[in-house]
Amino acid sequence: MKETNDAVGASTPRIDAVGKLLGKTSFPADLSRPHMLYGKVLRSIHGHARIKDMHVREAEEMPGVRSVVTAKDVPGENSQGVLYTDMHVLADKEVRSVNDALAVVVADTEEIASKASKLIKVDYEVLPAVFDPETAMQEDAPHVHPELKTNVLYHLPIRRGNVEEGFEKSQVIIEDTYRTQMVDHAFLQPEAALAYQDQRGHLVINVATQYVHWDRVEIARVLGWTENRVQVVCTAVGGAFGGREDMSLQPLVALAALKTGRPVKMILNRKESFAAHSKRHPMVMSYKTGVDNKGQLIAVKAKIIGDTGAYASWAPNILRKAAIHAVGPYKCPNVEIDSYAVYTNNPFAGAMRGFGAAQPPVAMESQMDRMAEKLAMHPLTIRWRNALEEGDTTATGQFLGSSVGLKETMLQAARAAGWTIDDQTGEVNSYG
Amino acid sequence: MAKKRGQGIAAIIYGTGYGNGFPDVSSATVEIHDDGSATVHTGAVDCGQGSDTTLIQIAAQELGVSTENITLITGDTDSTPDAGTTAATRQTYASGNAVLRAVRVAKQKLLQYGASVLGVNTPEGLEMVKGVVSVKGYPQKQMSVAELAFQARFSGVRLLGEGTFVTHTTEVDPDTGQGAPYWPYAFGTQIVEVEVDTKTGKVDIIKAIASHDVGKAINPQNVRGQIAGAVAQGIGYALMEEVNLGEGRINNPNFSQYLLPTSMDMAEIEPLIVESDEPTGPYGAKGIGEPAMLPTAPAILNAIYDAVGIRLNSLPATPEKVLDLLVSKQE
Numbered sequence: 001m002k003e004t005n006d007a008v009g010a011s012t013p014r015i016d017a018v019g020k021l022l023g024k025t026s027f028p029a030d031l032s033r034p035h036m037l038y039g040k041v042l043r044s045i046h047g048h049a050r051i052k053d054m055h056v057r058e059a060e061e062m063p064g065v066r067s068v069v070t071a072k073d074v075p076g077e078n079s080q081g082v083l084y085t086d087m088h089v090l091a092d093k094e095v096r097s098v099n100d101a102l103a104v105v106v107a108d109t110e111e112i113a114s115k116a117s118k119l120i121k122v123d124y125e126v127l128p129a130v131f132d133p134e135t136a137m138q139e140d141a142p143h144v145h146p147e148l149k150t151n152v153l154y155h156l157p158i159r160r161g162n163v164e165e166g167f168e169k170s171q172v173i174i175e176d177t178y179r180t181q182m183v184d185h186a187f188l189q190p191e192a193a194l195a196y197q198d199q200r201g202h203l204v205i206n207v208a209t210q211y212v213h214w215d216r217v218e219i220a221r222v223l224g225w226t227e228n229r230v231q232v233v234c235t236a237v238g239g240a241f242g243g244r245e246d247m248s249l250q251p252l253v254a255l256a257a258l259k260t261g262r263p264v265k266m267i268l269n270r271k272e273s274f275a276a277h278s279k280r281h282p283m284v285m286s287y288k289t290g291v292d293n294k295g296q297l298i299a300v301k302a303k304i305i306g307d308t309g310a311y312a313s314w315a316p317n318i319l320r321k322a323a324i325h326a327v328g329p330y331k332c333p334n335v336e337i338d339s340y341a342v343y344t345n346n347p348f349a350g351a352m353r354g355f356g357a358a359q360p361p362v363a364m365e366s367q368m369d370r371m372a373e374k375l376a377m378h379p380l381t382i383r384w385r386n387a388l389e390e391g392d393t394t395a396t397g398q399f400l401g402s403s404v405g406l407k408e409t410m411l412q413a414a415r416a417a418g419w420t421i422d423d424q425t426g427e428v429n430s431y432g
Numbered sequence: 433m434a435k436k437r438g439q440g441i442a443a444i445i446y447g448t449g450y451g452n453g454f455p456d457v458s459s460a461t462v463e464i465h466d467d468g469s470a471t472v473h474t475g476a477v478d479c480g481q482g483s484d485t486t487l488i489q490i491a492a493q494e495l496g497v498s499t500e501n502i503t504l505i506t507g508d509t510d511s512t513p514d515a516g517t518t519a520a521t522r523q524t525y526a527s528g529n530a531v532l533r534a535v536r537v538a539k540q541k542l543l544q545y546g547a548s549v550l551g552v553n554t555p556e557g558l559e560m561v562k563g564v565v566s567v568k569g570y571p572q573k574q575m576s577v578a579e580l581a582f583q584a585r586f587s588g589v590r591l592l593g594e595g596t597f598v599t600h601t602t603e604v605d606p607d608t609g610q611g612a613p614y615w616p617y618a619f620g621t622q623i624v625e626v627e628v629d630t631k632t633g634k635v636d637i638i639k640a641i642a643s644h645d646v647g648k649a650i651n652p653q654n655v656r657g658q659i660a661g662a663v664a665q666g667i668g669y670a671l672m673e674e675v676n677l678g679e680g681r682i683n684n685p686n687f688s689q690y691l692l693p694t695s696m697d698m699a700e701i702e703p704l705i706v707e708s709d710e711p712t713g714p715y716g717a718k719g720i721g722e723p724a725m726l727p728t729a730p731a732i733l734n735a736i737y738d739a740v741g742i743r744l745n746s747l748p749a750t751p752e753k754v755l756d757l758l759v760s761k762q763e
Binding site: 004005006007008009010011012013014015016045046047048097098129131156157158159160176177178179180181182183184186208209210211212213214215216227230231232233234237238239240241242244245270271273274275279317320321323324325328329337344345346347351353354355357358361362364365366369370379380383387388394395396397398399400402403404405406408409410412413414416417 | 439440441442443444445446447450451452454475477478479480482484485488489490492493496497498499504506507508509510512514515516517518519520561562563604606607608609610611612613614616617619620621622623641642643644645647648649650651652653654662665668669673674675677679680681682685686687690692702704706707708709710711712713715716718721722725726727729730731733734737743745746747748
């Protein structure tokens with residue numbers, strides 16, 4: 001036994017470091033079981049289409065193919081989703097995005113499964129689709145989920161003070177629209193999973209995930225089983241960044257193992273991985289901000305539109321987080337934010353590092369620099385003069401009672417950049 | 433001069449945890465063994481960010497043992513309690529607190545037994561430091577944790593603890609957005625220096641200074657690693673990455689066309705840590721996973737303006753976009 005009381009604050013080597021460096025760590029693609037089969041997913045090629053017919057016989061009859069799993073093989077609920085179960089596990093009537101899975105071909109080898117999946121013929125009737133969130137908000141836009149009678153999934157207003165009065169008092173007002181793009185998590189390890197029934201008859205799923213207990217909820221729902229008979233075991237995870245929160249392979253590999261009675265492994269290549277998980281929400285952010293002649297922020301007005309694609313995933317929470325973080329780390333008495341999550345037929349967006357708080361700084365921090373420039377003020381000065389401190393209140397009226405280290409981070413970064421700042425006035429004496 | 437340099441700054445706030453009243457719960461259990469070593473069970477998955485090491489450090493600190501005497505079992509629905517998602521910059525804070533609570537419960541049972549053995553009328557009269565349990569004010573009277581744990585278990589005492597932590601969040605008003613949606617908040621400031629090639633529009637990142645308030649760095653090297661990784665991801669977001677869609681189809685589902693930063697694109701990164709000591713955090717910790725990524729892209733946009741006087745209103749700042757703006761600025 002080694003006794004010590006200095007574990008916290010020490011740069012202890014990571015316990016996973018040696019295994020990963022030596023290649024001894026197992027990711028799901030490294031696992032295998034006796035008599036294991038391989039599954040390949042067939043996904044939609046259209047953003048919106050009716051499935052008139054799907055012909056699987058040719059694939060089923062190919063030597064080495066053990067089964068083709070489709071919607072009719074789902075014993076429980078054919079739906080999944082972290083907030084709303086608005087996505088089919090296997091679509092059979094309609095597809096709303098290229099994420100939609102139609103079938104899983106299970107075969108003796110990956111090659112056979114892959115070849116057989118190309119033999120499945122799907123008769124599509126392409127339907128009107130919408131790919132731009134601002135168009136999707138218009139009244140005559142086709143509805144991605146017709147039962148909702150709107151493509152606007154979520155709207156959060158933030159109202160504090162009176163922005164119009166704030167703009168009247170402003171010395172400088174900047175108004176502009178900013179756009180951020182859709183990006184992928186691009187984690188190193190593409191999705192893979194292994195499922196099998198153990199000696200108890202329980203279904204075991206080995207997968208790299210962010211939340212084993214939630215995966216169990218989703219898999220049990222699809223199987224129609226009680227949760228205690230589903231065991232989700234997380235292997236080593238090769239990065240996640242939010243891209244492993246929604247179901248990707250878990251219910252599919254579970255269905256395949258259940259139907260064939262054999263262990264089934266599924267491994268995605270990079271191209272398939274792009275279609276299998278969520279993306280970062282592209283956002284359109286229209287900002288109008290005003291400051292007085294000392295650089296004090298008086299009014300922030302913003303409209304934020306996030307494209308969640310065909311499925312909700314975490315969109316309401318993400319666009320809420322965007323709204324709440326729209327003003328940045330600053331005090332402002334007058335705030336008017338409107339944030340919208342909108343359905344389109346694009347690939348679905350979901351959680352990604354920052355979760356809606358990554359996009360607004362692109363707009364707000366540009367606005368801060370542009371207002372500073374008009375006032376012939378250093379960019380750090382304007383930030384310093386508005387920076388939240390302990391005892392301040394945020395744009396949502398939240399009192400910050402402890403651990404507001406913002407100004408310390410400004411000081412520390414400025415010092416490292418060779419800038420000096422007067423902590424009373426915020427004046428900076430060197431730039432560049 | 434074909435190449436021009438500039439600096440840009442950006443600052444951020446980041447509300448950690450699920451937020452808005454969403455159930456944000458982490459649980460852990462711990463068992464102290466005969467020799468004072470211990471096993472911790474928690475559902476919290478380490479996605480590569482380092483939570484396994486951090487949770488072990490928290491348990492080790494509280495028990496006064498070395499990290500190698502703690503075994504951590506995670507991410508198995510058959511054997512580990514639910515600890516929520518590895519997301520929202522919440523595992524150090526929420527699961528760290530759950531582990532801390534579980535360890536304290538088990539430790540209390542050990543001290544309770546220790547009080548009877550050492551003739552102290554309350555476990556409050558004992559302290560447990562560096563593997564030794566001793567009487568406060570009279571440390572000559574002491575026992576090693578290992579000896580005490582062995583005796584306790586031999587006497588039929590089981591040193592088990594369960595800890596559950598719920599992060600405080602409140603739903604915001606749906607009409608005004610007012611409320612206390614997150615806790616705690618993390619903060620950060622980054623200053624980035626860029627070099628813009630005015631002939632090609634290519635932006636190189638020269639240096640990124642990244643200062644982040646993490647409450648308390650449980651593992652400083654791990655925090656610096658998180659910051660460096662986040663800056664890399666921020667550089668990709670700012671300059672290269674974009675899923676190119678056509679009629680809802682992904683046109684570039686591969687890394688030859690979906691460009692990510694490589695080691696050749698990386699800048700000198702100076703990760704800096706501010707410790708503001710959050711009272712509700714385990715040993716004062718908040719988190720670092722997400723906030724470190726947020727200032728990088730806007731700081732780069734501001735640096736490009738400082739360098740060449742063009743303002744990009746859309747990401748990514750590809751050479752094509754930069755060059756277009758440079759050309760129209762000259763016209």
